Every structure is written in structure tokens, then in C-alpha cells.
Amino acid sequence: MTIDLYITKLRDMLGDELSGNDIKLIRNAYELAKLSHHGQKRASGEDYFEAHCIPVSINVASLDMPASMIAAALLHDSVEDTEMTLVQIANVCGPDVASLVDGVTKLGKIKYHGNERHVESLRKFFVAIAQDARVVILKLCDRWHNLTTLHHLPEHKRQRIALESLLIYAPLASRMGMGKLAMILSDLSFPYAEPENYQKTLDLMKEELAKAELVIKQMYEALPVLLKPALGYEPKIDKRVKTVYSLYKKLERKEWRAEDIHDIVALRIIVKDISECYQVLGVIHANWQPLPGRVKDYIAIPKPNGYKSLHTTVMSGSDVIVEVQIRTPEMHSYNEFGVASHHSYKNRHKAPHGESFNWLSQLSELDDESLTPDEYVSALTTDFFADRIFALTPKGDVIDLPVGATVLDFAFQLHTDIGARAIGGRMNGTYRSLNTVILPESVVEIVTGPKPHPSEKWLSFVKTSYAKNKIHRMLLKHKKS
Numbered sequence: 001m002t003i004d005l006y007i008t009k010l011r012d013m014l015g016d017e018l019s020g021n022d023i024k025l026i027r028n029a030y031e032l033a034k035l036s037h038h039g040q041k042r043a044s045g046e047d048y049f050e051a052h053c054i055p056v057s058i059n060v061a062s063l064d065m066p067a068s069m070i071a072a073a074l075l076h077d078s079v080e081d082t083e084m085t086l087v088q089i090a091n092v093c094g095p096d097v098a099s100l101v102d103g104v105t106k107l108g109k110i111k112y113h114g115n116e117r118h119v120e121s122l123r124k125f126f127v128a129i130a131q132d133a134r135v136v137i138l139k140l141c142d143r144w145h146n147l148t149t150l151h152h153l154p155e156h157k158r159q160r161i162a163l164e165s166l167l168i169y170a171p172l173a174s175r176m177g178m179g180k181l182a183m184i185l186s187d188l189s190f191p192y193a194e195p196e197n198y199q200k201t202l203d204l205m206k207e208e209l210a211k212a213e214l215v216i217k218q219m220y221e222a223l224p225v226l227l228k229p230a231l232g233y234e235p236k237i238d239k240r241v242k243t244v245y246s247l248y249k250k251l252e253r254k255e256w257r258a259e260d261i262h263d264i265v266a267l268r269i270i271v272k273d274i275s276e277c278y279q280v281l282g283v284i285h286a287n288w289q290p291l292p293g294r295v296k297d298y299i300a301i302p303k304p305n306g307y308k309s310l311h312t313t314v315m316s317g318s319d320v321i322v323e324v325q326i327r328t329p330e331m332h333s334y335n336e337f338g339v340a341s342h343h344s345y346k347n348r349h350k351a352p353h354g355e356s357f358n359w360l361s362q363l364s365e366l367d368d369e370s371l372t373p374d375e376y377v378s379a380l381t382t383d384f385f386a387d388r389i390f391a392l393t394p395k396g397d398v399i400d401l402p403v404g405a406t407v408l409d410f411a412f413q414l415h416t417d418i419g420a421r422a423i424g425g426r427m428n429g430t431y432r433s434l435n436t437v438i439l440p441e442s443v444v445e446i447v448t449g450p451k452p453h454p455s456e457k458w459l460s461f462v463k464t465s466y467a468k469n470k471i472h473r474m475l476l477k478h479k480k481s
């Protein structure tokens with residue numbers, strides 16, 4: 001796509017929002033990124049810049065992001081994959097774009113290697129390292145495009161990336177309130193990550209959809225007529241079908257009793273304001289029998305990730321149960337795009353600092369389905385980052401350590417034998433002694449000698465009780481023998 005075509009496409013998507021300066025910035029980023037990826041190919045054999053950088057930037061634009069984000073998307077792989085440096089990017093596109101690219105480059109080092117135990121620290125690490133919600137959004141848009149081209153990769157890579165997306169990326173999107181992106185990511189990954197469960201869920205879904213089809217159609221046609229007298233206009237009504245992955249998660253929770261799941265299809269009604277939401281609820285309950293205990297007021301009490309809507313579940317026809325969701329356009333936009341939603345994004349930028357870190361705590365390991373609002377608030381106040389740092393192995397495994405932990409602690413976290421034989425370590429490429437304190441987000445490679453050589457001295461500078469215990473035990477064993 002030529003630069004002029006590209007700009008035209010962006011203008012079509014974003015219209016008046018792009019100023020002259022915005023266009024200039026995007027043009028500069030386009031030229032620079034194209035130059036940096038010159039000659040590079042995707043696994044599909046296509047030109048890297050055309051076949052990846054441009055689509056990622058279009059994904060970013062589709063979330064209504066500003067020009068700096070679109071520019072950073074064009075350049076997101078330039079530092080990781082090419083000779084281009086952050087200084088060059090800063091010179092051409094400014095420090096903000098450079099810092100976004102820097103964030104995405106750092107995130108690129110994190111990899112999920114199939115250890116379920118690490119999932120939680122991996123998510124936390126991701127958030128801690130990103131620092132800026134915009135960096136996570138860029139990374140999610142990058143992954144979104146990569147998932148659409150997974151079929152070009154060898155089987156084992158496909159599965160790793162799909163699992164990583166399902167376990168790390170989609171939940172992050174969801175915790176940031178970006179429901180739509182979370183759905184996209186999980187539905188793209190699910191068939192590759194768990195092919196059998198995917199097929200099983202898909203079959204069941206088709207069956208249930210066929211059963212409900214007629215009833216849904218009747219309600220869908222009846223509702224505008226019933227609502228017009230109350231509202232004075234016919235509201236927008238959508239049929240929303242649950243994604244295959246979210247249905248699968250729910251089936252797992254309900255031990256595959258399909259009859260316990262009432263929201264495979266839901267009707268979604270968008271009205272102008274909050275009082276109309278409750279009015280619509282009244283009209284629905286007057287015409288269809290609501291199921292007791294199934295009215296959920298997420299307007300009065302939003303979900304922890306900020307989701308707002310009124311939900312009710314009603315009986316329709318002989319035995320078909322239908323969920324109805326009622327909300328305003330603002331709520332809808334937030335529910336779909338979360339921190340990336342136009343509304344919240346613009347507002348967030350009015351608050352210069354402070355608020356940008358709020359979202360970090362929202363991403364903590366919270367199960368938003370099961371927490372009461374009180375529990376949620378108290379969970380938020382516990383700062384799980386307070387005294388932890390994260391460092392990486394050269395392979396990208398995340399090691400979670402207390403602040404002040406040393407190279408030797410890191411070595412023991414990898415393996416007792418590596419700890420015992422450690423003689424030093426390369427931290428971000430520079431050789432360091434065993435007692436060097438690990439800097440957050442460093443890549444550490446332990447250098448070992450041929451034999452274990454534990455010493456009393458080690459106890460004075462290891463920070464983790466894990467390493468201390470191991471050293472104590474080894475010293476005792478040495479004394480005995």
C-alpha cells in the first residue's frame with residue numbers, strides 16, 4: 001500500500017480526528033518503518049512491512065487511537081527486528097513514539113513456555129513492564145494480527161502462540177475492559193490452542209442456536225413495537241452471540257450442562273440514557289416472565305473491569321430462555337473498548353498523570369465474576385507489585401524476585417544446581433558478580449563453573465529464603481562429608 005493510499009484509508013477510518021501534524025507524524029513513521037524493514041519477509045513470504053506493520057497500525061486505528069499510537073504501531077518491530085535504534089525513532093517521530101516502541105520491544109521478550117504455574121507472574125510482569133496502558137494496547141493489536149496469520153507457522157509455534165494469547169493476552173484485554181478485543185483474541189486462538197474442545201463447543205453451540213432461533217426472532221421483532229410507546233422512538237437492538245471460547249469457559253464451569261446456560265444468544269438494547277434503561281427493563285418484565293434471581297444491575301454496581309449494563313433473563317415461548325442486555329451508547333463503547341474506548345481515552349488524557357497507573361491495579365489477578373464490590377476494592381488496595389521485581393532468562397522466562405535479590409538468588413530460582421555452581425552472571429550483557437543486586441526487567445544469564453562451591457559468604461547477600469535454605473543445606477552436607 002502506497003503512503004498516499006494508506007493515509008486515505010486512515011482518513012476514511014478516523015475522519016476529522018487527524019490533524020495536519022498527525023498526518024505528518026504518521027507519514028514520517030511510515031517512511032522510517034518501511035526503510036527499516038526493507039527486504040524483510042514474513043513467514044508467508046510477503047513483505048514484512050506491508051503484510052504486518054501496516055495491518056497492525058490499522059488494528060490500532062480501528063480502536064480509535066491517536067496518531068502517536070498509529071505511528072508507534074508502524075514502528076513496533078523496527079527496534080526488535082532491524083538495525084533501527086530508539087534514538088533514530090525519537091529524532092524522527094519524537095520521544096513519545098520512541099517510548100511506546102521501547103515498551104513494545106521489552107514486551108516482546110516475554111514468552112510463555114507452557115508452564116501453567118508461571119501464568120500469573122507472567123501477566124503481572126507484562127503489566128509491570130508495560131507501565132503505560134498504551135503499550136499493552138499496541139502489543140494486543142500486534143498479537144491480534146499475528147493470530148490471523150498463524151496458519152503460516154509450524155505446528156509447535158502455532159500452539160505456543162495460541163496458548164499464550166489465550167492465557168495471557170485475552171485475559172489482559174478483558175481486565176482492561178476491552179471486551180471486544182478479548183473476544184477477538186480468544187476466538188482466534190482457541191481453535192489452535194485446544195482443537196478438540198473448540199470443535200465440541202462449536203457443535204453444541206450450533207445445536208443450541210438452532211433451538212433458540214425462532215424465539216429470538218419473534219422477540220427481536222416484537223421489542224421495537226412494544227418499546228416505542230414508552231420511549232417515543234424505536235431503540236437499536238442487536239443479537240449478540242456468545243463467542244465460542246467464552247461459551248467453552250462457561251460450559252466448563254457448569255460441567256457441560258447446556259441447559260444451565262442462558263446467554264448463548266442475547267438481545268442487546270441500546271437506549272439514550274440510564275433512566276430509559278430501567279424503563280425498558282420494566283416493559284420487558286411486563287411482557288415476558290423474568291427468571292427469579294437473574295436480574296443483574298451492573299449499572300448500579302459495575303463489574304470490576306468497569307463493565308456497565310442491565311441484564312435480565314426471561315422465558316420466551318415454551319421453554320426457551322433469553323438474556324436481554326440494556327445499556328446506553330457510552331456504556332456500550334466502554335464495554336467493548338475499555339481503556340481504549342474513545343470516551344475513556346479522551347478523559348484519561350485530560351488527567352495528566354496519576355490515573356494512568358490506576359489501571360495497573362485493575363489488572364491484578366482478580367476473578368471479576370466471583371468478587372463482590374467490597375472484596376474487589378480491598379483487593380485493589382493490596383499492591384502486589386510493592387516489593388517484587390521481575391527479571392528474565394535469555395529465553396524469556398520470567399523470574400519473580402523480591403526487591404534486592406541478587407544474581408545468586410536468580411541462579412537458585414532457576415535450579416539448585418545452577419545456584420550451587422554459579423560464579424557470576426551477565427546482566428543485560430555485562431558480567432556481574434554473584435552479589436550484584438538484580439535491576440528490574442533485566443535479562444540475566446548465569447555463568448557456572450564445573451563444580452558446586454557453596455560458601456558461608458553467600459548467606460550474607462542472598463535475599464530469598466529459598467536460596468538461603470538451599471545454601472544452608474549444602475553447607476551442612478559439605479561439613480558432614
Ligand code: MN
Nearest residue numbers: 052076077142
Ligand atoms: Mn509485530
